[in-house]
Amino acid sequence: MKKLTLTRGGTAHRTIMLVTVLVLVAVALYLPHYYAPYRVFQFTEVLVFAIAVLSLNLLTGYTGQISLGHSFFFAIGAYTTAVMFRDLDVAFVIPFVVAFVVAFVVGFLIGIPALRLSGVYLALVTIALAVITPPLLTRFEGLTGGSQGINIDTPTAPAWSGLADDQWLYYICLVVAAVVFLLARNLVRGGVGLSMTAVRDNELAARTMGVNPAVPKTRTFAYSAGFAGVAGALYTLVVGLVAPGSFTIILAINLLVGTVVGGMATIAGAVFGAAFIGFVPVYTSGINPALGGVIYGAVVILIMFVMPGGVMGLARRIRGWLVTLEEPADRRRASGTGQTETAGSLPAARAGAVDGGTEQSGTTDPGTAQDDRPGEQTTTGDRREN
């Protein structure tokens, strides 16, 4: 087959990107009008999980800090929101912000002692977080409602929207997910993102290059926990009930599975990872209710063998077969010109580039928007009748 050659940031490349994004957005927007309410509810849950998986991927995928305790931060967000709805008369967006801030601060504080640990040791300590979450929630009954948990009324669609409640909830989650994915993408794409992966790849070299590993590690811990908290807040909104049994270590493990299945250190992978942990267990227990967990586990192992880079790794490989992406020649020329203009002295050329900034290089930020969108779900399901 003939390979397609595209110039990164060129018209053809950008057009393809734009079309892809538009299609994904259209699919994501149309979804709740196509499927029956119980399916829409599942997709809504996938969006919630997608945020949680993404939050864990920032930490584990990008800075290499394994957390098996992200159910803890998820629970913080969920309970913060539930308590606010129960005890206070709060406006709509406030719970998300508060859930984010509370989880962010807790994550930052936990990130400090976590600096002393890495690999399995960190995994072990975070498991402890996951393990204490349910008993902790049961213990402080006055605040958390004990083992009964807290019930809240899920939001109803306003009349002007003309939407059913399940559709309304779906769109809320879609918007919040889009925002979180955009923020996460912002974080990893620039120099800060490079400091995160540098610390993961080679901490000693990173330090020598001027990166204080404590900075990317604790900050990422905080943002990761904060985003997990936002996912928890949405969970409360969607499910309408928080109880200790929903925040066990199984959730934490599932988030890690979603991270790996989607693709470590990818943004868009979280959507696929979330779809996996949202749908696959349902199907496997459909095959055989008694052996559902076993089949699920086997599927996870199989996937790790067949596509070690996760869904995104596979997608990249397929793209590599189909398309050759070339770097634009103009960017190279731009640097070259700067050099000759300043008589070949590089320090001067660099100084020029710092405040100059040639215009065309700004237009070449490839693949951004496409990766930001949670969206495409093509699982077969029952049609919506409306």
Add this chain to the structure above:
Amino acid sequence: MPLLRVSDLTVSFDGVVALEQASFDVEEGQVCGLIGPNGAGKTTLFNCISRIYQPTSGAIEFDGKSVLSVPSHRISALGVARTFQNLGLFDSQTVLQNVLVGAHHRMRANFLTSVLRLPGVRREERALRDEGMALLVDLGLESHAHQPVGGLPFGTLKRVEIARALASRPRLMMMDEPASGLTHAEVDDVGELLLRIRASFGLTLLLVEHHMSLVMGVSDKAVVLDFGRKIAEGPPSAVQQDPAVIEAYLGSSV
């Protein structure tokens, strides 16, 4: 005042003495060759200056200030950069991205401004990218800019390390065997490259290298270590004739 002053530096690892009372100066603008047989303590010395190893005793001053109270991640901002003997690259990153990490201490963007991607962040990113690209062009690496460092040959990666170190705009650059694993023709290229970047970036170089013709050809002075002790120091031609040096090399290579 010398740019770098190492005084009576001693380093021991559970009884193994890697450096013993080593002292020497490097003047601004000099190329100082640091040579010695395997295990002489050359890399250990680099690691002390990088603040990766804590010396048992002695002092290291850069530009008149002690570096021993500076944490390792601040060394690069002081103006000291280095390359690694066995490479210290970030394998998941492209060549250009590695070089950009080299410029980390000059980056203003932080987590908050990045997550919001404020206009300043974009502007700075663009400027640093252009600058990194110019460095790669200068070192003949531009065709590799967007390749992951993973699959590239060792000689190329050694050069990437040089580019990354230059990205921090150092005053002192420490190179740990930049010509190791290269072919003869490539070794000559490295010699030229070192002199060229010294001139165009106004660098002081501390060079560890086993290719004698290369070190002797580019160095203004040479310091010879053997079993952690300085056994000779002076102009390359004189050092080469030094009986103690000949003895050390013969002793180790037989």
